Amino acid sequence: MKKIFLADHAGYCFGVKRAMKLAWDELENRENKNIFALGPLIHNKQAVEKYEEKGLITINDIEDIDSKNVNPKEVIIRSHGVAKEVYDQANEKKLEIVDTTCPFVKKIHELAKESYEKGKKIILIGDKNHPEVIGINGWCDNKAIIVKELKELFDIELDYSVEYVVVSQTTMNEREFDVIIDYLKDKNINMVVNNTICSATKVRQQSAREISNKVDLMIVIGGKHSSNTQKLVSICKESVDTIAIETKADLIDFDLGKYDTIGVTAGASTPDWIIEETIEYIENGVI
Structure with a gap:
């Protein structure tokens, strides 16, 4: 019988759970309203x-x-958050706003805005194409220096006459963050570092790392476009064979028979029911 290990921290994080509940409550009580979501609520199809x-x-x-x-209209700001100009546009259109931005992301918005207004330059560590990063950058007039990997800093000329404030995408890999910070420290620039990686992200990554060191295979469940899910995949691959899936259906053509111990973790946008169905399939092999 296969041994299955489920990570202690897997599935919906606090911010996603909160956002999904707020959105569902609005849909339950919408009456004749048209309710829009600005982008997919979460990265889980x-x-x-x-x-x-x-x-x-x-x-x-x-x-x-x-x-x-003529119908009343409501727009849901998803957990990733958006730029300030989006709120301005919504207000101009007289839309009701349901703001489900993760509180941890909201704090980064405030930090970026306050620092920028004081004349400081923002260094934002994260994926420039990710909606969370796009949103954060929109609170400092889209002037942040955005880097995801250390090598991206090599061609950037740093200004020693200003103060930098460093923030991070909440789902950034902690080790990659540390590498970039060490490089910046060696440059002796005037900077204040804010490790804004979400605590849920940290424990999720650590839990995945621990399990991947004691199993033959890791299965990471989550959306293909989910940043935090893909980081879990990368972490697990450092130690063991790893496959990324969205649902149990992705396992149909995969031979699980050669693995005795299987670890399972899931991104912050993965519902419990998808995790449960996946584990049931691993145990029984039934779709």
Whole structure:
């Protein structure tokens, strides 16, 4: 019989759980409102589909909302957060705003805004294409220096006459963050470092790392576009064979028979029901 180890910290984090509940409550009580989500609520296709079946309308841009429509309209700001200009646009359109931005992300917005207004330069460690990073940058007039890997700093000329404030995407890999900070410290620039990696991200990564050291295979469950999920995949691959899946259906053609011990972890946007179904499949091999 296979031994299955589920990470202590897997699945919805506090911020995602909060956002999903707020959004669901709005859908439950929407009456004749049109409720829009600015971008997918979370990076999990299966979870988002359930909300769209309930009536949620996912859009990519605030301009996609027709202001001529007479029905009351509501826009949900997802947990990743958005730039300040998005709030301004929503207010101009007289949209009701349901702000589900993760409180940890909201604090980074405030830090970036206050620091920038004081004349400091922002160094933002993260993926420039990720919605969370785009949102944070929008609170410092889109002037942040954004780097995801150390090598990206090599071509950047640092200014020794200003003070830098360093913040990070909440799902950044802790080790990669530390490498970049060590490099900046060696440059002797005037800077204040804020490790804004979410505590849930830290313990999730550590839990995945611990389990991957004692199993033959790691299965990481999460959306293909989920940043924190892909970081878990990278961490697990450092130690053991690792496969990334969205649902149990992705395991159908994979031979689990040669593995005696299997570890399972999941990204912060993965619902419990997907984790449970995956474990049941591993145990029974039934879709």
